[in-house]
Amino acid sequence: TRSTRPQRMLKAVQKNATKGNPESVISAIDYFCKHSEWAMNVGDEKGSILDSVVTEVNPSTVLELGTYCGYSTVRIARLLSPGTKFITLEFNPANVTVARQIIAHAGLQDKVTVVEGSSGDLIPQMKERFGITTFDFIFLDHWKDRYLPDIKLFEECGLLRKGSVLLADNVICPGAPEYLEYVRNSPRYENRYYPAHLEYTKVEDGLEKSVFLG
Numbered sequence: 584t585r586s587t588r589p590q591r592m593l594k595a596v597q598k599n600a601t602k603g604n605p606e607s608v609i610s611a612i613d614y615f616c617k618h619s620e621w622a623m624n625v626g627d628e629k630g631s632i633l634d635s636v637v638t639e640v641n642p643s644t645v646l647e648l649g650t651y652c653g654y655s656t657v658r659i660a661r662l663l664s665p666g667t668k669f670i671t672l673e674f675n676p677a678n679v680t681v682a683r684q685i686i687a688h689a690g691l692q693d694k695v696t697v698v699e700g701s702s703g704d705l706i707p708q709m710k711e712r713f714g715i716t717t718f719d720f721i722f723l724d725h726w727k728d729r730y731l732p733d734i735k736l737f738e739e740c741g742l743l744r745k746g747s748v749l750l751a752d753n754v755i756c757p758g759a760p761e762y763l764e765y766v767r768n769s770p771r772y773e774n775r776y777y778p779a780h781l782e783y784t785k786v787e788d789g790l791e792k793s794v795f796l797g
């Protein structure tokens with residue numbers, strides 16, 4: 584049967600990237616998406632903004648919602664200090680399988696735990712399953728209509744502390760209007776919008792950074 588786009592992306596990484604070299608994995612995926620098949624990775628332009636925020640926060644605990652093929656997982660994991668706890672959630676088992684292989688090709692398998700499941704089910708389990716009380720950095724890149732319910736879940740579960748940083752992809756395209764309205768109208772968040780473009784295109788998109796004020 585015909586392969587899937589994530590499987591073809593994995594093959595491109597295994598063929599073109601150097602094992603143990605995260606930069607070459609990132610480049611191989613970007614090349615694949617620019618010259619073979621578009622895919623919904625955060626990409627190089629927004630990825631550089633992601634890099635700068637992760638570096639600035641230098642988090643001890645990280646959560647990513649929406650692993651997909653592991654592109655942003657590799658971008659984040661390659662910047663983390665030793666001992667950082669990094670969890671990424673993916674509901675689609677086929678994506679989990681591809682992502683784990685791409686992360687392993689980058690040599691970052693010991694830096695991150697890919698957990699199969701849905702954010703709504705797993706967020707309330709962070710304390711009991713992973714011993715995490717609060718997250719320093721959260722990257723939202725899953726279903727756009729889940730951004731709002733999940734930030735509310737973080738608040739309800741006490742998973743945010745004064746200074747926790749949330750970074751949301753695609754707030755313009757496909758868009759997360761209810762999420763934007765919530766964080767921008769809430770006195771509990773300080774926000775900054777980073778204008779950019781939809782990965783590998785000229786379409787307008789951007790990232791919203793929200794710092795929890797407690």
Ligand SMILES: Cn1ncc2cc([C@H](O)c3cccc(CNC(=O)c4cc(-c5ccc(F)cc5)cc(O)c4O)c3)ccc21
Pocket residue numbers: 623624625648649650651672673674675678700701702703724725726727729752753756757781782
């Ligand atoms: C609940 N839960 N918990 C964990 C979890 C994990 C997933 C999956 O990783 C998954 C699967 C499919 C879609 C997404 C969201 N991503 C997108 O939809 C997206 C679209 C586009 C775009 C833009 C323009 C287009 F024309 C087409 C697609 C550009 C982007 O950067 C995206 O991130 C995420 C899903 C729900 C999950």
Ligand SMILES: [Mg+2]
Pocket residue numbers: 623624625724752753
């Ligand atoms: Mg995205």
